[in-house]
Structure formats: structure tokens, C-alpha cells
Amino acid sequence: MATLKELSQKKEVLTGGHRLCAGCGHGIATRMVLNAVEDPLVVSVATGCLEVATTIYPYTAWRCSFIHNAFENAAATISGVEVAYRALKRKGKIEKDMKFVAFGGDGGTYDIGFQSLSGAMERGHNIVYVCLDNGAYMNTGIQRSSATPFGADTTTSPAGKVIPGKQQFRKDLTAVMADHNIPYVAQASPHNWKDLHEKARKAFEVDGPAFLNILSPCPRGWRYNTPDISQVLKLAVESRYWPLFEVENGKWKLNHRPKKYVPVEEWLKLQGRFRHLFKEENRHLIDKLQKEVDRRWDILLERCGEKKEE
Amino acid sequence: MVNTKKVALTGNEAVAQAMKQINPDVVAAYPITPQTEIVQFFSSFVANGQVDTEFVTVESEHSAMSATVGAAAGGARAMTATSANGLALMWEVLYIAASNRLPIVMPVVNRALSAPINIHCDHADSMGARDSGWIQLYSENAQEAYDNVIQAIRIAEHPDVLLPVMVTMDGFIISHALENLEIIDDDAVKEFVGEYKPDMHLLDPDNPITMGPLDLYDFYFEHKRQQAEAMKNAKKVILEVGKEYGKLTGREYGLFEKYKLDDAEEAIIVLNSAAGTAKEAVDALREKGKKAGLLKLRVFRPFPYQEIADALKHVKVVGVMDRSEGFSDFGGPVFSQVRSALYDLKQDIKVVNYIYGLGGRDIAEEDFAKIFGNLEKIKTTGKIDNLVSYYGVRE
CATH class of the missing domain: 3.40.50.920 (Rossmann fold)
Incomplete structure (x- = not known):
């Protein structure tokens, strides 16, 4: 694979000057994914932060073909572009090879766009769908989604006097997508650039649909110290809240096994959205989340054919 | 005048026949009564190699219109078809198709909207979409539906228009009733609709474009104004195309x-x-x-x-x-x-x-x-x- 130096010299598809917040994961993750592609691209982006911050008319930060259709249909839209490509290429009207990728936040992917995503994946289009999971509807002002972690304080699951934040565990969308039996599914984090780069490369190389779920911190929603984004990501992985794994043609593989047991609390305490959980009366909620993280980790180990921890 | 053939077809068969002769690059559609047969007929054309179309069996009408938008934005001649609740589910994307100036042609088989659920004809579906920016052509019978679908391609793709067109016919009353009509030669349809060559599209990597950006108070209004002008232009184009079609078939169409x-x-x-x-x-x-x-x-x-x-x-x-x-x-x-x-x-x-x-x-x-x-x-x-x-x- 390419070295970091080589990658840093590649012409960026998403240019600077866009208006994503400082310390936002979306720009970093998107650039890393697009860095893994050599062919010309068509990008479809769901309504959300990435779209509104990069295409304020008459400006665009995209050096490739770009389409934004609506919130819930980035997958259906890119599937339409991909079939147009197939039809026109067959007729000799297009010569170059091209790649097709959709980006959506967790709102546009886990929730409102879930049907569109599932349909496009089942139909077997040669597309890559990338979810930039920041765990809430950040673009509309931090409302909970089905990707929001248990206990998190959002504007629609506020940490109140009676209800202390979000009451449900997050949907395991990566596993749901793996159950679509598509050629490639992976979960990644931008702090591990090598792993992410390799996964993006594989996703674009397979013949058929691929799905990448990438953790993408939001400084406004998560309330961390913005320069610490990499540390926040690293602890999400080390605490096993966000394991790095891939499912290649049905075969599950764990890509990173933390060397020591890091309690999820270590990740939570970096973020203001979990501050209320550290009050004495809410400590039991951290235990509850920890139990669920441990339970899911064990299931993942089993799927990946890894030995359970002692 | 071109070679014609007298045939007995239902409205749905006539529309499917027109779509077959147009031979679009992409059709993305979802079945709904009473439009279902159009999708079925077209599927068989694809399965039997009678068209060159990429047929996308989407999981809903929302995705049907979304994929059709994607395909049209990719420079393909793209079509879909629907009825009633299916059209209602497309609502959001109807506006996007029109506002992105994508010349999509969509037969709509008129059916009442729920509730209570009812599969029979009224015009609540297409009338509800009257302000979505689509040109609307209504058809009395299968002959008109057939003729309108063919003309719609030319109207939609005209450079002064570039707007999507809905062609309607009455559910069951026309869609399922057998009628004698005249169809024209495949070659004549091919020549009449011509080749679709959009100026800009997503599959031209040497000229990348951004479609569907965030457009605020500084430009949105101008774009709406241009769209209104395109709808105004459509009238002249509809008349021109109707005249030309008349020369070809003896059936001239006006407003x-x-x-x-x-x-x-x-x-x-x-x-x-x-x-x-x-x-x-x-x-x-x-x-x-x-x-x-x-x-x-x-x-x-x-x-x-x-x-x-x-x-x-x-x-x-x-x-x-x-x-x-x-x-x-x-x-x-x-x-x-x-x-x-x-x-x-x-x-x-x-x-x-x-x-x-x-x-x-x-x-x-x-x-x-x-x-x-x-x-x-x-x-x-x-x-x-x-x-x-x-x-x-x-x-």
C-alpha cells in the first residue's frame, strides 16, 4: 500500500476551504476514503453536515462529479448514476472506468435512509456506501439517532432530572449490513489511517456493493477538546465501543485487538455529552453500558473466530 | 407520414409499447395498481432483450424517483411510472427532479389517493403534484397516452425546457381496457425522439459538476425564476412537438x-x-x-x-x-x-x-x-x- 508521504502528495478530491467545523471527523474521514481511489469518481451525499458545508452555491469543494439529492436517498441516487454508467458504457458513450460512492451521516444511513441503503445493497450495484457515524443528527442541532450511544445527552434525549440521556443502546448497523451478504463490509476509525485506507481500497476494488461504517467525532455534539479528536477516536476503539473489523465475502475478521482492557468510562470521560453519567446517582448507567459493550465484544470475537478473553 | 400499424392494446400495453420504442437507457420503477402491468411488460422486454435498458427493481417509489434522478443526472435517458400512493411517496423527489432540470418522463396511471384505500380512478394523485414543477399531459385514451409518452421525451429534453413530464391516463378505465389504436414504426419513434445529448452530466469526468448544492437566499430565487421561465417556454415547445408529431402520424396535438x-x-x-x-x-x-x-x-x-x-x-x-x-x-x-x-x-x-x-x-x-x-x-x-x-x- 501507499506510504503516508505518498498519500499526502495526492491531489485531494475534497479541497480545503470547505466550511466543516474545526475538529470535525467528516472532512478527515472523507479525504481518507477518497484518497484510496484512482479512477474518476461520482460522489452522492445525503443531506447533512458534509453536504451543506462543502457545496454552498456558487462554490463547491468537490473536484469530482457530485450530486446531492435529498436526506434519505443517497444510496438510491448513486445506484441510479451507476446504472446510467452501465447503460452508457455498454453503448460506447463512456470510455473511462469510474467509481461510485455515497456518503451519509448516521441519520441518513441508520435511520431515514436505511430502506434506500438496504435496497441498493440488495440489488448488487457496484457502489461503495460510506456512513460517517457521529452518533446523532448533528446538522439539525444534535438530536438522537439510532446510532447515539446509550446514556448520551442530545437535544431530543436530554439529560434531564427524570430521564438521564438516551435510553437505548445503538443499532449495530455494520452487522446488519454484513447480513446483506454483500462482498465487503467494514467498520473503521480515522485515527488508524492505515486500516481505514486499506478498507476503503478494498471497498472500491470489490465487484459489487461495499459498506464502510466510519466513526466520525463531532466537537459540537460530543463536546471534546477539538485537538484531541484522534485520542477520542483511539479510545472508542481501545475501549471496544467501536471495534475495527471487516467482513469480506462473509468472512468476519477482527482487525485490531486492544492489548489491555480499557473500560468504556475512559472514552466517556473525554466527552461532555456523558458528563451527567459521572454523577453518583447515574454511575449504574456506565456499568450498564459497559456490560453491553462487553456482551457485543464477545459476540464479535465469536463471529471472527477469535478466542474470548480470560 | 410514417408506417403505422393498427393494434388492439390496453392503455398499459400502449404505454409500455411507447416505452419499448423509446428504448430509454434506464428505467427504475416499483409496481403499484393500476400501473403494475407497465412495469411487468417492461420487465419482459428487458428479459427478452427487446430493449437496451438497464432496469432497476427498486424497493419503493421514493427510490424509483431517486434512482431516476441519479440516472438522468448521469446523462441517461431515464424513465419511471407510477400511480396514486406511489406518486405521493415520490413527492419530495418530484420537486428535486424538476428543480435540477432533469428531463425525466413518467407515465402516471391515475388512481385515487388513500384513505380510505381505493385502487380506482380519480385525479387526486397527479393533481396533487400539479405544483411540483412537472409538465403534465393528460390523455383521453390509450392512443393519446401512447402519443403523449413519445412526444413527452422531445418536450422534456428540449434545451429551452429541460423539465420532467408526467403523462397521465385513467386507471382501469383506460389502463386496463382494450382499444384499437395506431402505433408507429420502431424506427420512426427512434428518429422522432432522437439521441439524448445533455450539455452537462455526472459521467463526464473531464468536466466535473456539483449538482444539488446548498442554495440560499442569494441565489435560490434566481434558480426558481429560471425554472418558471422553462415552464413558460414549454408551451411553445409542446405546440411545436405536437405539430411535428401530427405531420408524422396525422394526429396533431395542441394544448x-x-x-x-x-x-x-x-x-x-x-x-x-x-x-x-x-x-x-x-x-x-x-x-x-x-x-x-x-x-x-x-x-x-x-x-x-x-x-x-x-x-x-x-x-x-x-x-x-x-x-x-x-x-x-x-x-x-x-x-x-x-x-x-x-x-x-x-x-x-x-x-x-x-x-x-x-x-x-x-x-x-x-x-x-x-x-x-x-x-x-x-x-x-x-x-x-x-x-x-x-x-x-x-x-
Whole structure:
């Protein structure tokens, strides 16, 4: 694979000057994914932060073909572009090879766009769908989604006097997508650039649909110290809240096994959205989340054919 | 004139036949009664290699329109088809298709909207989409539906227009009824629709474009203004294409059809299949020496307000037939538009509204005879008892 130096010299598809917040994961993750592609691209982006911050008319930060259709249909839209490509290429009207990728936040992917995503994946289009999971509807002002972690304080699951934040565990969308039996599914984090780069490369190389779920911190929603984004990501992985794994043609593989047991609390305490959980009366909620993280980790180990921890 | 063939087809078969002859690059569609057969017929064309189309079996109408938008944005000639709730599910993306100036052609088989659920004909579906920025062509019968779908490609893709077109026909009444019609040669259709060559599209990597950006108060309004201008331009293009199609087939199309209207004193305005029934009533009344006439609207978007006013300026009473209820308490959508179009004449033309046929309730020749009777009464007494009435309903 390419070295970091080589990658840093590649012409960026998403240019600077866009208006994503400082310390936002979306720009970093998107650039890393697009860095893994050599062919010309068509990008479809769901309504959300990435779209509104990069295409304020008459400006665009995209050096490739770009389409934004609506919130819930980035997958259906890119599937339409991909079939147009197939039809026109067959007729000799297009010569170059091209790649097709959709980006959506967790709102546009886990929730409102879930049907569109599932349909496009089942139909077997040669597309890559990338979810930039920041765990809430950040673009509309931090409302909970089905990707929001248990206990998190959002504007629609506020940490109140009676209800202390979000009451449900997050949907395991990566596993749901793996159950679509598509050629490639992976979960990644931008702090591990090598792993992410390799996964993006594989996703674009397979013949058929691929799905990448990438953790993408939001400084406004998560309330961390913005320069610490990499540390926040690293602890999400080390605490096993966000394991790095891939499912290649049905075969599950764990890509990173933390060397020591890091309690999820270590990740939570970096973020203001979990501050209320550290009050004495809410400590039991951290235990509850920890139990669920441990339970899911064990299931993942089993799927990946890894030995359970002692 | 081109080679033609007389065939017996249902409305759905006729539309599917037109789509086959157009041979679009992409069709993305989802089945819904009464449109389902179009999707089925087209699937068999694809399965049997009779078209070169990439057929996308989407999981919903929302995705049907979304994928069609993607395909059209990719520079493909893209089509879909739907009815009723399927059209309603597309709603959001209808506006996006029109606003992104994508020349998509979509047959709509008119069916009542839920609730209560009903699979039969009325125009609530396409009338609900009247302000979505789509051109709307209405078809009386299978022949017109076939002809309209072929012409729609040329209208949509015209550089002065670049707007999507909806071609409607009445569910079951036309979609499932067998009719003798004339179809033209495959080659003639191919030549008439020509090759689609968009100026800009997503599959031109040397000229990347950004489509569908965030567009705020500094430019959004200008883009809407351009879109309005395109809809205005559509009128001229619809007429040009209708004339050219007439030269080819002997069937010329305009904005509407006038039937015994030039000397009429009582006139009915009606869309789609009921026009055929109403014409029978006009003929019978004419035999009795009554001055009955009819205007069958083909183009509802753009709305030909000046032409309609001109065609009706000599009429004393107009009965506007609406096969949908707008719940405005001011009659159906055709009524309020026609009535407004006549305002500038400053003539005392009485205009009344009849809401009819909701959920597929039949309307017969004798019903139109009764309606013409009402119009004649208004003419002689000068009095309107009900500006808006519901015809054929139990109250």
C-alpha cells in the first residue's frame, strides 16, 4: 500500500476551504476514503453536515462529479448514476472506468435512509456506501439517532432530572449490513489511517456493493477538546465501543485487538455529552453500558473466530 | 407520414409499447395498481432483450424517483411510472427532479389517493403534484397516452425546457381496457425522439459538476425564476412537438381539444377518459339543437390560461369537471384555474364546478346530459344555486 508521504502528495478530491467545523471527523474521514481511489469518481451525499458545508452555491469543494439529492436517498441516487454508467458504457458513450460512492451521516444511513441503503445493497450495484457515524443528527442541532450511544445527552434525549440521556443502546448497523451478504463490509476509525485506507481500497476494488461504517467525532455534539479528536477516536476503539473489523465475502475478521482492557468510562470521560453519567446517582448507567459493550465484544470475537478473553 | 400499424392494446400495453420504442437507457420503477402491468411488460422486454435498458427493481417509489434522478443526472435517458400512493411517496423527489432540470418522463396511471384505500380512478394523485414543477399531459385514451409518452421525451429534453413530464391516463378505465389504436414504426419513434445529448452530466469526468448544492437566499430565487421561465417556454415547445408529431402520424396535438366549442353557449371542461363520454352527450344534445360544446384539456402544466380564455370567450356558461377534491372549499384544481383564467375577459361568463367520479365512480353519457341541462338552466335564469357541486354522490 501507499506510504503516508505518498498519500499526502495526492491531489485531494475534497479541497480545503470547505466550511466543516474545526475538529470535525467528516472532512478527515472523507479525504481518507477518497484518497484510496484512482479512477474518476461520482460522489452522492445525503443531506447533512458534509453536504451543506462543502457545496454552498456558487462554490463547491468537490473536484469530482457530485450530486446531492435529498436526506434519505443517497444510496438510491448513486445506484441510479451507476446504472446510467452501465447503460452508457455498454453503448460506447463512456470510455473511462469510474467509481461510485455515497456518503451519509448516521441519520441518513441508520435511520431515514436505511430502506434506500438496504435496497441498493440488495440489488448488487457496484457502489461503495460510506456512513460517517457521529452518533446523532448533528446538522439539525444534535438530536438522537439510532446510532447515539446509550446514556448520551442530545437535544431530543436530554439529560434531564427524570430521564438521564438516551435510553437505548445503538443499532449495530455494520452487522446488519454484513447480513446483506454483500462482498465487503467494514467498520473503521480515522485515527488508524492505515486500516481505514486499506478498507476503503478494498471497498472500491470489490465487484459489487461495499459498506464502510466510519466513526466520525463531532466537537459540537460530543463536546471534546477539538485537538484531541484522534485520542477520542483511539479510545472508542481501545475501549471496544467501536471495534475495527471487516467482513469480506462473509468472512468476519477482527482487525485490531486492544492489548489491555480499557473500560468504556475512559472514552466517556473525554466527552461532555456523558458528563451527567459521572454523577453518583447515574454511575449504574456506565456499568450498564459497559456490560453491553462487553456482551457485543464477545459476540464479535465469536463471529471472527477469535478466542474470548480470560 | 410514417408506417403505422393498427393494434388492439390496453392503455398499459400502449404505454409500455411507447416505452419499448423509446428504448430509454434506464428505467427504475416499483409496481403499484393500476400501473403494475407497465412495469411487468417492461420487465419482459428487458428479459427478452427487446430493449437496451438497464432496469432497476427498486424497493419503493421514493427510490424509483431517486434512482431516476441519479440516472438522468448521469446523462441517461431515464424513465419511471407510477400511480396514486406511489406518486405521493415520490413527492419530495418530484420537486428535486424538476428543480435540477432533469428531463425525466413518467407515465402516471391515475388512481385515487388513500384513505380510505381505493385502487380506482380519480385525479387526486397527479393533481396533487400539479405544483411540483412537472409538465403534465393528460390523455383521453390509450392512443393519446401512447402519443403523449413519445412526444413527452422531445418536450422534456428540449434545451429551452429541460423539465420532467408526467403523462397521465385513467386507471382501469383506460389502463386496463382494450382499444384499437395506431402505433408507429420502431424506427420512426427512434428518429422522432432522437439521441439524448445533455450539455452537462455526472459521467463526464473531464468536466466535473456539483449538482444539488446548498442554495440560499442569494441565489435560490434566481434558480426558481429560471425554472418558471422553462415552464413558460414549454408551451411553445409542446405546440411545436405536437405539430411535428401530427405531420408524422396525422394526429396533431395542441394544448387542448375543442369539440363543437366554436359556437357553443354551454361548455364543459374535462380531462382524460370522461371526455369521450362527454363528447357523446354533446353529439346527442347538438342533434336536439342545443348549443353544447366541450374543451378537453391536454396540458394542465403549464396552464394555458390565455388560450383557454380565448377559446371560451363566447360561451355563456362553463361547467368545469374536476375528478379530484382539493379541500379548499372553493372547488377542484381545474375549476379555480379556469375561473381565474376567465377573469380578464371581464365578461359575465358563469363558471361552475362539478366534482365527480372520485374513487372510480362511473360517469355516463346521461350524467353529462343532466349537467348540460343544469348549465342551460343557469344560462336562461342567470342564477347559480351551487357554485361547486358534487355530482353522483349520496348526500
